[in-house]
Amino acid sequence: MALLEDDVLEEVFIDRPELAGTAGNVYKGRVGSVLPGMQASFIDIGLGRDGFLHVSDVAAHMEAMDDVLGEEADIPRPRFGRGEDYPPIQDLLKPGQEILIQVVKEAIGTKGPRVTSYISLPGRYLVLMPTVEHTGVSRRIANDEERRRLKKLISSLRPEGLGFIVRTAGEGWGEREFRQDIRYLTGIWRKMQRKARGSRAPVLLYEEPPLLYRVVRDYLAPDIDRVVIDNKSEYAKLRRFLKNLIPESTYEVDLYTSDVPLFEHYGLDKQVEAALRSKVWLPSGGHIVIESTEALVTIDVNTGRYTGVDNLEDTVFKTNLEAAWEVGRQLRLRDIGGIVIIDFIDMEDERNRKGVLRELEHALERDRAKTNVFSFSPLGLVEVTRQRSRHSLQKSLCQPCPYCQGTGHVRSPATIAIETLRRLGRACRESRERKLVVRAHVDVAARLSGQDARRIRAIERRYRRRIKIEADSESHLEDVAILSAGDRRPLQGI
Secondary structure, three states: OEEEEOOEEEEEOOOOHHHOOOOOOEEEEEEEEEEOOOOEEEEEOOOOOOEEEEHHHOOOOOOOOOOOOOOOEOOOOOOOOOHHHOOOHHHHOOOOOEEEEEEEEOOEOOEOOEEEOOOOEEOOOEEEEOOOOOEEEEOOOOOHHHHHHHHHHHHHHOOOOOEEEEOHHHOOOOHHHHHHHHHHHHHHHHHHHHHHHOOOOOEEEEOOOOHHHHHHHHHOOOOOOEEEEOOHHHHHHHHHHHHHHOOOOOOEEEEOOOOOOHHHHOOHHHHHHHOOOOEEEOOOOOEEEEEEOOOEEEEEEEOOOOOOOOOHHHHHHHHHHHHHHHHHHHHHHHOOOEEEEEEOOOOOOHHHHHHHHHHHHHHHOOOOOOEEEOOOOOOOEEEEEEOOOOOOHHHHHOOOOOOOOOOOOOOOHHHHHHHHHHHHHHHHHHOOOOEEEEEEEHHHHHHHHOOOHHHHHHHHHHHOOEEEEEEEOOOOOOOOEEEEOOOOOEOOOO
């Protein structure tokens, strides 16, 4: 699925069996190890890798967590990272204990999923929080009068013992819509409770709906003109889903029937492909370069082909402004999470630096994931943190290169040739073979037969051997075989 704004791809969602996510799912889990030194516990939820539960995510008192979907509400939240603010985790959890938890962050790399016991069940307009008893309103609803109206209304409708957050989509709606959402969400919660009481851990209690319905539930807003879908059966299901979820819906849902694939028709295949490249061009001719590491993502801004018209400061400022807006889009499109370091081009004018920061913050206002922007460091770097709950676009669509094993580099033909000369010397010393064959990639073979031919002849004279170089166009650049000329067997240990 793709979200377009003015025919430009802003976000993309991938749903494949091998990418089936767990974020948002609720499990009845069993406490495994409890680690006082980390103030954390590992919870068996039946996924092969245990979930990581920090003491700050143990619902031992009436606190609240941010909505799993990134909506922040004006509800007290525990302070993270200060163990003295919480009871010791060994006083809260014991090995073998059963506990209800929700996945808030997918397993990424070698890390298992991050889990919490502050359950959040999202509906169309509300988020049910059965572990707290507060009413909150999304901070994205800025009008104070509307916030007061919503909080008063939900407080009057809220069943005792349950908490709710009004989602951004709830702005402007009334009692009928909220009652419908409350009825839907409390029904889900009661089913989960019944299943939890009748099942032994680990067991799945609630699973987030399929991608189509999840995205429509979370993203369909007044500024969406229409939904286009190319699957006839899903088209009918979607219309029924909208009728149940939003009875008053006037959204236009179109069934796409052309022979030209839907993504191809809208030019999205090329835009997705571009989102997998490291370099992104800016309108003026500048560009940004996005590189990922294990711990963070770095973004470098360059003027590129743009030379400006007035002076250097104006040229740099314009490039940085374009880059700030594009960075906000790329973070959403690529679903980049964690720590992001942006190296903007140096600016002398403090007003220009503040202008670039404002542009970056403005671009990130459209991001549903929680983000934080920090001011320019003494080195001219800007730090951004972005909530990460699922795999990035690159992780979803790509795998490490089998050629370079994900490093992005292979050794040069010159380097491989020098290593091969050393191996040849060892082969001549340790083997009695009178004739040797070196089978290598064409570029390495060309180097050995050309620039290094003199060294090959020197080895032949010194050890009284015959050496033949063979080029193999299908060979890996770094794979070089030293063989016996007679039976073509590889020499062991060489």
